[in-house]
Amino acid sequence: MTEQQTWITVGQRSDLIDGAGVGAQVALFYLKKHNQLFAVGNLCPFNDLNIIARGIIGDIKGEPVVASPLHKEHFSLLDGHCLEQPEVRLPVWQVRLEGNVLQVMRPATQATSTSF
Amino acid sequence: MNKLNLVVIGNGMVGHHFLEQLAASPNAHAFQVTVIGEENYCAYDRVHLSEYFQGKSSDELALGSAKQYKDWGFKLHLGVKATAIEPCSRKVQLDDGTELSYDKLILATGSYPFVPPIEGSTLEHCFTYRTLTDLDAICSSAKTANTGVVIGGGLLGLEAAKALCDLDLDTFVVEHSPRLMNAQIDQEGGELLQEKIEALGVQVLTQRAALRVTEGLGARLCVEFADGKKLETDLIVFSAGIRPRDELPRAAGLLLGERGGVAVDNHCQSSDPQILAIGEAAAWNNCCFGLVAPGYQMAKVALANLIGEELAFTGADMSTKLKLLGVDVGAIGDTQGNQNVGTKIYRYLDQISQHYRKMVVSADGQRLLGAILVGDNSYYDTLMQYYRNGLDLPVHPESLILPSQSGSSPLLGMAALPDSAIICSCHNVSKGDIVDCLQGGCASVAEVIELSRASTGCGGCSSQLKSLVEQQMAAMGMAVSSALCEHFAYTRQELEHMIRTENILNFNQLLERHGQGMGCDICKPTAANIFASVQNDFVLSADHLGLQDTNDAFLANMQKDGTYSVMPRIAGGEITPEMLILLGKVARDFGLYSKITGGQRIDLFGAELSQLPAIWQRLIEAGFETGQAYGKSVRTVKSCVGSAWCRYGVQDSVRLAIDLENRYKGIRAPHKLKFAVSGCTRECAEAQSKDFGVIATEKGWNLYVAGNGGMRPRHADLFAKDLDTDSLIRTIDRIMIFYIRTAGRLERTARWLESLEGGLEYLRKVILHDSLGLNADLDQQMAHLVASYQCEWQTTLNNPESLKRFRQTINSVGDDPQLLYVSERGQKRPANAQERAQQIPLVSV
Ligand code: SRM
Ligand SMILES: Cc1cc2nc3c(=O)[nH]c(=O)nc-3n(C[C@H](O)[C@H](O)[C@H](O)COP(=O)(O)OP(=O)(O)OC[C@H]3O[C@@H](n4cnc5c(N)ncnc54)[C@H](O)[C@@H]3O)c2cc1C
Ligand code: SF4
Ligand code: FES
Numbered sequence: 001m002t003e004q005q006t007w008i009t010v011g012q013r014s015d016l017i018d019g020a021g022v023g024a025q026v027a028l029f030y031l032k033k034h035n036q037l038f039a040v041g042n043l044c045p046f047n048d049l050n051i052i053a054r055g056i057i058g059d060i061k062g063e064p065v066v067a068s069p070l071h072k073e074h075f076s077l078l079d080g081h082c083l084e085q086p087e088v089r090l091p092v093w094q095v096r097l098e099g100n101v102l103q104v105m106r107p108a109t110q111a112t113s114t115s116f
Numbered sequence: 117m118n119k120l121n122l123v124v125i126g127n128g129m130v131g132h133h134f135l136e137q138l139a140a141s142p143n144a145h146a147f148q149v150t151v152i153g154e155e156n157y158c159a160y161d162r163v164h165l166s167e168y169f170q171g172k173s174s175d176e177l178a179l180g181s182a183k184q185y186k187d188w189g190f191k192l193h194l195g196v197k198a199t200a201i202e203p204c205s206r207k208v209q210l211d212d213g214t215e216l217s218y219d220k221l222i223l224a225t226g227s228y229p230f231v232p233p234i235e236g237s238t239l240e241h242c243f244t245y246r247t248l249t250d251l252d253a254i255c256s257s258a259k260t261a262n263t264g265v266v267i268g269g270g271l272l273g274l275e276a277a278k279a280l281c282d283l284d285l286d287t288f289v290v291e292h293s294p295r296l297m298n299a300q301i302d303q304e305g306g307e308l309l310q311e312k313i314e315a316l317g318v319q320v321l322t323q324r325a326a327l328r329v330t331e332g333l334g335a336r337l338c339v340e341f342a343d344g345k346k347l348e349t350d351l352i353v354f355s356a357g358i359r360p361r362d363e364l365p366r367a368a369g370l371l372l373g374e375r376g377g378v379a380v381d382n383h384c385q386s387s388d389p390q391i392l393a394i395g396e397a398a399a400w401n402n403c404c405f406g407l408v409a410p411g412y413q414m415a416k417v418a419l420a421n422l423i424g425e426e427l428a429f430t431g432a433d434m435s436t437k438l439k440l441l442g443v444d445v446g447a448i449g450d451t452q453g454n455q456n457v458g459t460k461i462y463r464y465l466d467q468i469s470q471h472y473r474k475m476v477v478s479a480d481g482q483r484l485l486g487a488i489l490v491g492d493n494s495y496y497d498t499l500m501q502y503y504r505n506g507l508d509l510p511v512h513p514e515s516l517i518l519p520s521q522s523g524s525s526p527l528l529g530m531a532a533l534p535d536s537a538i539i540c541s542c543h544n545v546s547k548g549d550i551v552d553c554l555q556g557g558c559a560s561v562a563e564v565i566e567l568s569r570a571s572t573g574c575g576g577c578s579s580q581l582k583s584l585v586e587q588q589m590a591a592m593g594m595a596v597s598s599a600l601c602e603h604f605a606y607t608r609q610e611l612e613h614m615i616r617t618e619n620i621l622n623f624n625q626l627l628e629r630h631g632q633g634m635g636c637d638i639c640k641p642t643a644a645n646i647f648a649s650v651q652n653d654f655v656l657s658a659d660h661l662g663l664q665d666t667n668d669a670f671l672a673n674m675q676k677d678g679t680y681s682v683m684p685r686i687a688g689g690e691i692t693p694e695m696l697i698l699l700g701k702v703a704r705d706f707g708l709y710s711k712i713t714g715g716q717r718i719d720l721f722g723a724e725l726s727q728l729p730a731i732w733q734r735l736i737e738a739g740f741e742t743g744q745a746y747g748k749s750v751r752t753v754k755s756c757v758g759s760a761w762c763r764y765g766v767q768d769s770v771r772l773a774i775d776l777e778n779r780y781k782g783i784r785a786p787h788k789l790k791f792a793v794s795g796c797t798r799e800c801a802e803a804q805s806k807d808f809g810v811i812a813t814e815k816g817w818n819l820y821v822a823g824n825g826g827m828r829p830r831h832a833d834l835f836a837k838d839l840d841t842d843s844l845i846r847t848i849d850r851i852m853i854f855y856i857r858t859a860g861r862l863e864r865t866a867r868w869l870e871s872l873e874g875g876l877e878y879l880r881k882v883i884l885h886d887s888l889g890l891n892a893d894l895d896q897q898m899a900h901l902v903a904s905y906q907c908e909w910q911t912t913l914n915n916p917e918s919l920k921r922f923r924q925t926i927n928s929v930g931d932d933p934q935l936l937y938v939s940e941r942g943q944k945r946p947a948n949a950q951e952r953a954q955q956i957p958l959v960s961v
Contacts, residue, residue, distance in 0.1 A: 015926040019662030020669075022926045031634075033624070042925075048952075049678035050924065054669060054725075057662070058636035061602065067637035069666035069674055074637075 006105065013100040019057070021066065026093045026104055027053035029066060029077060036064075038077040039095035039104050044068045045088050052090065119148040122422075123208055123218040125198045125364070127153025129162055130395030130411035131224030132180050137415060139188040143423040149190040150216060152208070154197040157248055158182060163408055163574050166275050168251050169282045177248070201368045203388045220422060223365060223378055223386070223393040224415075227358035227406070232267070236329030241336050241351040245276045246358075254353065258283040261350030265289075265339055267326055268355035269296040274440040276353045277318050281441070287318045288347060290339070292325045300436065300447035304465060305490045308472045312443045312491065321347075360397045360404050373399025382428040384418040392418045405432055408573060409542040416544075433504065433541060437489075437496045437576045444493035448503050450476050450486035459485055464517045473517035475499070482508055487517075497580045505537045539581055542573025547584065554588055561585045600861065601638040604631045608642055608786065608861040615643070616650045616857075622659040623647075641665035642861050645748055648784035649856045650897075652904040654911050655747075656918045667746035670922065671908050672728055675721060677935060677946040682708065682720040682731055684740035685781060688755045688773035688793075689716030698738045706731055709943045715752035715790070717743060722944060724935070729922050732909040741781075741907040748862070749784040750791070753777040754802070758795030758812070765795035767812030772841065773801075776810075779845065782905050785852070786859040786868075804832045807865040808848055813837070817844045821851060821879075824866035833869070833876050836884065849898040850883045850891055 015022055018032040027042040042052045047070055055066040057077070064077040074083040080090035094105040124131050135151065138144055153159070160177040168177065185192040193210070200209040201221065208216045229244035231237050241257050244250055258264065264280040266273045269291030280287040289296070295306025296313070310320045325342040332338035335348040360377035371379040371387035377399030384392045384400075395411035396404055405411065410432030420427035435448040451474075453459035458479035465472050473495060476486035484502040489495055495517055502509060502516070510516070535548035545568045553564045564585050565571055571578040599605045606614070611626070620626050623643050627635060635643075644663035648655055655661075655668055667673045672680035684699070699718055703710045706727055708720035723731055732742075745751065755773030759765030773793040780789070792803040793810040803809030809820035815838040823832030836847060859868040872878060881887040912918045936947040 011926040015920070017661065017921065018658065020921075022921070022923075028926075047676070047678075051674075051678045054666065054674075056637040056640055056665070056669075057634070058603075058640060059634040060636060062633065064634065065636075069669075070676070070678070072637055 007096070007098075007103040008105065009101055009103050011102040013097055013102060015102065021053035021055060021057065026091075026095075027055075027066070028095065028102070028104075029053075029057050031057075031064075037095050037097065038064065038066075039093035040066065040075060040077060040080050041091040041093075043090075044070065044073075045082075045090065046071065046073055120146055120422075121217060121219040122147045122149050122222070123216055123220075124149065124151045124222040124224060125201075125208065126224035126226055126361075126395070126397070127151050127155070127159045127180075127192070127194065128224060128226045128395065129159060129179065129408050130226070130415050131222070132159030133412050134222065134224065134394060134415035134418060135185075135188070135190060136180070137419050139190070141419065141423065144188070146423075149188075150218075151185065151190055151192045152196055152198050152210065152216075153192070153194045155247055155249070156195045158185070158192070158194060160248065162246070165246075165248070165251065166279050168248065169255075169279045174248055198364060201364050201391075203368055203370070203391065206390060219390065221391045222418060223391065223397055224395045225361040225364070225397040227396040227404070228361050229272075229354060230357045230359045231354045232326065232356050234326055234328050236337075237354065239329055239331075239337060242329060243351065243353050245272060245279075245353050245355050251279075254279070254351070255283065257351045258285055261285055261336070263288070263335060263349045264351045264353065265347060265349040266353045266355055267339075268357065269293075269320065269322065270299060270355065270357065271297060271436070271438065271440070272358075273353075273355035274313070276355050277313075278441045280351075280353070281316070281318060285350070288349065289313070289318060289320045290324050290326060290341075290347070291320070291322045294323050296320065296322070297445065297447075300451060301445065301488045301490065302452060302474065304463070305445075305472050305474070305488045308465075308467075308470055308490045309440075309443060309445060312470055313441055316441055316443075318441060358396065358406055360399065362397060365391070365393070373404065374402040375399070375404070377404040380414075380429075382417075382430065383421040384414050384429060385421065392421065394418050400429060401431065403431075405434070407432070407434060407436070409433075409544075412542060412573070413544060435500060435503070435541075437493050437500075439493070444489065444491055446487070446489035446493045446496040446499075448487040448496070448499055449484075451488050452476075453486060456485050462514050462517060464514075464519075466519070471519075475513065475517055477509065477513060481513065484509060484513075484516075497577075501533055501537060505534055507532075539584060540568075540570035540573065540577040542577075543569045545570040550581070550584055551588055554585070554592060554594070559589075559594060600642060601636055603627070603633045603635050603639050606630065608646070609858055611643065612646050612650070612857055615646050621647075621651065623663050635663075637665070638861075641668070644668065645784050645786070648747075648749075649901070652784075652901055654906065655908060656912060656921075658917075661918075661921070670725060670728065671742060671746055671912060672723070673746050675946070677722075679721070679935065679946075680723045680725065680728060681745070682723050682728070682735070683713070683717060683743040683745035684735050685743040685777070686717040686752075687777040687781070688753055688770050690755075690770055690774060691718075695738065695740070698735075699740075702731060702734050705734075707944065709945060716754045717752060719745070722937070722946075724924065725922055726924050729913060729919055733913055736907070736910055736913065742909040744782050744908075747782075747784055748787050749782060750777070750780040750789045753780075753791035753793060754806070755793045756795050756800035758793075762795055764798060765812070766814055767795055767817065769793040769795035769801065769810075769812055772810065772817070776808075776845075776848070779902060780848075780852070782908070783852070783901050785856050787862050787864040789852070789865070805829065806832065808851075810844065816840050819844055819847060821876075822865040822869035824864055826864075828866070830866040830870075835876070835880065846895075847883060850894045851879070853894040853897050854879075854882060854890070856897075 016030040021027050021029045026039045029038040042050045044051050051069055054069045057066045065074040067074050075090050080092040082088040096103050158181055159179045161179055197211040198208050199211050206218050229246050243254050264285040265288045266276045267290050269289050277287050277289050295303055296309050314320055327340050327342050330338050332348040336350045339347045362376050362378055365378045373379050378386050378393035380386055380393050380398045380400055384394055386393050394414040414429055417427050417429045437446045450456055453476040459476050462475040471491035474488040477484055487499045533547050537547045539545055539547055549568055553567050558564045558567055561582050571581045598607045626643055640663040644660050703720045709722050711719050713719045753773040753776045755769045758769030759767055776791055789807045791808045792801040792806045794801040794803045795812050803811050804820050805823045805825050809823055809832045811818045817839050818837050819835045820832035821835045824830040855865055936952055937944040938947050938951055
């Protein structure tokens with residue numbers, strides 16, 4: 001059984017904030033310098049709150065990560081796994097900009113970062 | 117080639133250490149090894165057993181594993197007990213019916229806890245404290261218990277008491293001698309220790325001999341004492357000392373020590389040449405050693421013996437440094453001064469701070485023979501070095517135990533130690549060994565530990581090891597890593613200096629010039645904080661927004677349910693009735709939980725991200741400003757009512773508090789800053805527990821600095837007396853900027869001052885006498901910060917770009933469906949897990 005694969009529009013390019021996150025059904029992270037967009041689930045699996053978009057992003061040994069804002073667990077932006085507890089994962093979404101329209105598609109199992 | 121058949125009985129700490137050494141030795145292949153362990157676990161760290169109660173798992177305590185033994189090619193039988201040894205036929209009988217032959221036998225059977233022969237000691241809910249199985253049993257009994265009694269007030273008894281406290285039991289310690297830790301410390305030390313332990317809520321009964329245990333009336337058990345008194349309790353832990361486990365060699369007719377244990381010679385050999393004994397089961401010179409370090413030493417000696425190398429056991433030092441129930445206790449060498457002739461004593465007793473220190477020195481006053489510490493173990497390492505290495509005492513030996521006067525700490529420099537000085541006695545690692553590690557290529561404390569194993573035993577030497585390694589590395593011209601994180605090889609202080617002097621304006625510039633990678637949740641907030649205390653730009657500007665920590669990022673404190681609290685400034689704690697009413701109305705209109713804080717202001721909880729702008733709009737219109745409760749910044753200036761109303765007040769503390777708060781509001785620093793002002797020496801504002809405390813005098817103000825509440829409270833130090841208001845403010849200005857420039861990441865003023873070389877005296881010189889010629893510069897930075905203050909909420913409301921972030925999602929304006937509340941005492945609070953599971957309906961808010 002495969003999920004329906006369609007692109008869902010969630011916002012506009014102007015909704016994105018360089019170097020920080022914004023929330024939709026997913027948490028979207030934008031890195032202008034690297035021309036990269038990431039999309040992972042916004043629901044933090046450790047406390048069931050929709051807060052991942054409010055975390056700080058960065059990298060740990062080269063792997064791009066977001067730190068959950070409440071207790072700072074780190075999740076890979078590439079495949080969603082938690083660095084402190086690898087069996088815990090965020091769902092990852094495919095994400096793209098069609099012109100100025102921001103779209104996501106689920107589920108992606110691997111690299112969701114889009115360079116454009 | 118015929119292998120030598122080696123059997124080891126006992127798989128505890130020392131037995132395991134022996135096997136580890138054997139496996140690593142080039143002679144390992146000459147032995148066929150079989151190990152018998154009665155416990156179901158492979159050897160584990162008994163020394164840190166109590167950490168099991170603080171959440172350490174049996175896996176984390178494990179020293180070895182079945183897999184490791186397999187890799188070594190050793191046969192390991194766990195859960196099997198040896199029941200007899202037959203030296204003549206060289207056989208061992210096991211309780212599963214098997215019989216093993218050996219060429220060489222090692223006894224590493226350790227000790228068992230001694231339970232005094234009293235009636236009822238085997239009743240249910242009576243325990244000992246030695247194995248993981250004991251701890252599991254205590255845990256499960258404690259689930260249905262309210263009180264616990266430990267019989268025995270020695271070292272292990274106090275550890276057991278800590279465990280019972282951790283299990284939330286009302287805890288009693290019963291000791292039959294007149295003081296605690298009879299074996300290690302003296303009467304004064306014991307009394308002080310007792311006071312400190314009682315202050316922690318553990319009740320200590322000394323000079324009480326338990327006679328019998330019976331069933332209790334109000335509790336499960338009852339301890340009856342020789343004096344007729346009774347103590348009811350739900351569980352009992354016996355910790356009345358240990359005895360060597362020598363039942364097998366005893367039955368086999370081997371020679372024993374006077375007080376038990378297998379008698380061994382300097383090569384750990386027993387009276388039967390084929391049998392060796394090591395660890396707590398062995399008696400050397402009629403003495404059994406109840407510590408792990410001598411056991412490890414014996415393990416090395418026994419191995420040398422087996423492979424024909426020359427190594428002798430020549431006794432061991434029983435000095436210990438412990439934290440018992442959070443109280444530091446140290447005992448070195450001849451603590452009572454009765455093992456040497458003509459000893460002399462230095463004593464220091466401070467009943468206010470509850471510190472006791474004693475030195476036992478040789479008749480000529482030249483050598484340290486023993487010492488006792490209660491309350492502060494920071495003196496231990498230095499004393500231990502004098503003791504262990506027989507160093508000549510300094511001209512004023514008393515300086516080694518007197519409280520360090522600022523600037524003249526008596527710490528013994530590592531450079532003064534001979535290379536032979538033992539740093540880690542558990543693993544017998546000397547200063548010379550550590551220098552060798554560094555010369556051989558180790559470049560960090562971690563690498564030295566990995567190679568030398570220093571500090572992996574009892575852990576008592578870890579602080580000394582760290583400072584030795586760092587000092588040696590510095591002396592060898594190697595860089596000591598104090599990197600903030602993997603992206604910056606600098607400390608916060610260094611980054612502050614670069615940002616300020618190179619006028620770096622944003623994180624990308626900083627990363628390009630001095631860092632690598634993308635940054636992380638450590639360096640980004642640190643940099644944001646430095647930018648704020650140097651430039652003081654708007655924290656949510658495009659350059660800085662992505663750097664801010666959870667709370668700064670949305671100018672509010674995130675709560676456990678992901679909502680926020682709203683805390684306006686209420687300078688000095690003074691508020692008009694109108695403003696109070698307005699706060700009430702806003703809370704009511706937005707359905708916020710309201711509470712008076714410990715900082716003399718009002719906190720409104722449960723605001724959703726998307727509600728924050730509207731709430732602040734209302735507050736700002738009414739004249740409130742942000743309270744910066746979210747920043748590592750100046751928080752509140754608490755005040756007492758002072759001379760305006762109070763019959764004792766000598767100065768207007770409220771006015772000064774408001775002025776100080778308005779001057780410093782919003783200033784970001786390495787950590788938060790708190791102030792208080794009291795109107796007279798009665799000190800109702802608790803100023804001496806604050807980063808900056810001010811107390812009114814007849815002539816002006818006394819300034820106190822570096823106080824702290826929180827996790828490790830610190831009483832503030834008096835910095836200057838009778839200042840007029842202008843000098844007071846100038847002095848605070850300078851100290852604050854000096855702190856901002858020189859403190860570490862998240863280091864509050866208390867820890868900063870403690871680690872500032874030269875301490876309070878040095879700070880006085882810098883600030884009051886301008887010894888670094890910095891003051892004009894400090895004044896200028898403060899003037900900039902004061903002039904560039906902005907209410908961050910006002911700026912945000914004026915700025916549509918900033919407001920965009922205050923939406924739960926970018927594609928809806930709706931609220932977060934994940935939130936659930938229940939009503940309690942007339943207000944809302946987040947539903948707990950159970951309530952969420954039952955989906956208790958939303959309180960309408
Ligand atoms: C609201 C308040 C409790 C209350 O209901 O009374 C509070 C609440 C928090 N405190 Fe506090 N502290 C509050 C007064 C205090 C006090 C008392 C005081 O200021 O007089 C102390 C001890 C004094 C001191 O700081 O030395 C105090 C010592 C701490 C500490 C320990 C700091 C330390 O040096 O060990 C932390 C942890 C930290 O900052 O790292 C902390 C951290 C926190 C945090 C920020 C924890 C967090 O990260 O979520 C809490 C969230 C605040 C919020 O959501 O608004 N809070 N906290 C008080 C707010 C005061 C205010 O009006 O600004
Ligand atoms: C709570 C606690 C805290 C401690 N804290 C410290 C400290 O801070 N510093 C310090 O230096 N020391 C401390 N110790 C002491 C330290 O744990 C011991 O010195 C060390 O474990 C001794 O090692 P061992 O191998 O001789 O004995 P053990 O570790 O006791 O090992 C002996 C093993 O042999 C097994 N055994 C015995 N008889 C047989 C048999 N017939 N057949 C099969 N197996 C058998 C036992 O079940 C046991 O597993 C502490 C001990 C405890 C209990
Ligand atoms: S004491 Fe702990 S729980 Fe209470 S407010 Fe402070 S940080 Fe929160
Ligand atoms: S002295 Fe025990 S670990 Fe070093």
